[in-house]
Amino acid sequence: MRLLIVEDEQRIVDVLKDGLESAGFIVDAVNTAAAARNALSDIPYDAAILDLGLPDGDGIEVLKSARSHGVQIPVLVLTARDAIEDRVGGLDAGADDYLIKPFAIQELVSRIKALLRRPGGALGAVLEAGNLALDTIGREVTISGKPVNLSRRELSILEILLRRFGRVVPKDILEEKLYAFDQEPESNAVSVHMHHLRRKLKHEAATVEVHTVRGIGYLLNDQQL
């Protein structure tokens, strides 16, 4: 799994490399927009991490030109919070995700993994969190290696939560993904499924836990972290 880091601050490159390499990635780093363009067109990377402020140009431009040359790999953009336009512009220009500086390396690693696990992504079909694993092809969930019996919808909910691990998933997105257009979900259908899912996770001693953000949605995290 080979990643490209485009970042001009050598100290950040060092810690990114440390973190990503210990997570099992092979990492190349460049520090200019020109070098980034060359690297992206020459080498079939699996994903790229792109800082927007580069000495010889804007990261956004690198991203746009890569996308227009058919580079389809997931790209995660690094930006400062006050540069809100960067953030929005980055997503418009074809970034798949963004992180605000300063960010936690673990967060970065899990975001990159999530991007690689997207349909068509380079990473395998098994989503993992804590002692829980979900095989997206075999449609099977295990906790500490022991199979857990989940209904089809509970499993779908768990998959969505795992793909956005540690972040809030709005309830309306869950409803959209769980029900086809012609199926009108009962108003509390999602909460009922969530209730069952929670009970089963707890019963099987999963380290992950589903939290409710009242009025918005749900969040899966690992309390042991």
Place this chain on the structure above:
Amino acid sequence: MKILQPGSLELRLALRLGAVFLVATIMAVGLFFYLGDRTASSLTRQNLFAEADELALSIGDDRPIMTYHQLVDSGVIEPTTAYVIRDQEGNTLAFSDEEFEVSVRDVSWSRGRAQYFTVGENDGRAQAYTGLATRENSGRGLVTVIVAEPYNPENAILDKMLDEFAKTASWIIPIFILVTLIVGVAAIRGGLKSLLDTSAQVGSIRPDSLSVRLETTGLPSEIAPMVAAFNQALDRVEEGFEVQRRFTANAAHELRTPLTVISAALENWGEQVDTTALRRDIERMNRLVNQLLQVARLDNGILDLSEEFDLNSCVKDVVQHMAPLAINSQRALAFEGAEQPVLIRGNKLAVEDALRNLIENAIIHTPMGSEVSVKVTEDETIEVRDQGPGIDAAHGPHIFERFFRSPTNKSPGAGLGLAIVSEVMKQHAGTVDYSNSPERGVCFYMKFGASS
């Protein structure tokens, strides 16, 4: 046409112009009457005066008063002149003919000045007169002398015309002045238009639109240098702002990079050392850096308030992004939106910053295991409610001051959060307020609709 504003240059000019017109008109009319009077009947009247004088002089204290014929012969009066002379008691001393004496019986000298009169014009008498009653000194003391000439229709017509003119002028002149003033004000307005345009341009200058320069073409030459000087001042101000803005951006970058490096390095240490305390410090430093940058941005006064956005979805986004922070510190975060989108105009980024500060505070002060709820209401208000100890009434007046920290507050923080919220709301023409709940906790309100 707009009403003239009190204190405006327009009004001042209009008032002065009005005064000038008034004085000029009065002078012109006065002069006209004066000259008209003189040329019209003055010849006759001067003669009458002269004759009245002569008549009075002809009266000695002892000798008998001359008869009409004697007077004509001695050249004191014209043969056509009729006269009556009365003493102070009103007894007739002499007259030219009886009929005239009868017809002027009602005419007398009065009110301290000579009286002109016309008799017999319409009452069918044989002879009509126009004459003068005056008081003169004579050998027998003060006497009233009434002298008259046969009525001369030519002079009378002129007199009547003057009369008519005076009547007409009395209502024409005010209208004339009014029309002149209106035209004058319009002319002033036209002349000042370039100045008004310039001041409208100045009015549109805000710290976020400092690149505006005033139009110098078409300005009066008296004002053009001032505008040019103003433009140069703007150049310098813009430069200053630019330096500060660049500093803010650079500071953001410069401060965040080492923070990222430190926190990443700590993570890479892994399990070898307990880094919890250090990580909390970094968290705190990160918050402080963000707050300082927010303060710097607000102090630059560069908030662009032109964006229209839905308060509902803006608040929902912030809650969604902050929920992991709350959950990681064992608190819950809840959102309650309004039924309909709540559209407001303002600076979304600044509102997000402000709200983030309120939520961070609430998460810090609400007890572990309790909930912080964030609510948007239809009247453009955001409420952030915690279940903490509430705010001591003694500190209430100070909590929005920069760097204020309650002495009993043991939680980390620099005392910038509420100052930022307050400043953001001020720039949005809104308010921030709080109320301690009767049971527990405090609720902060960010009200955007405060001005309406």
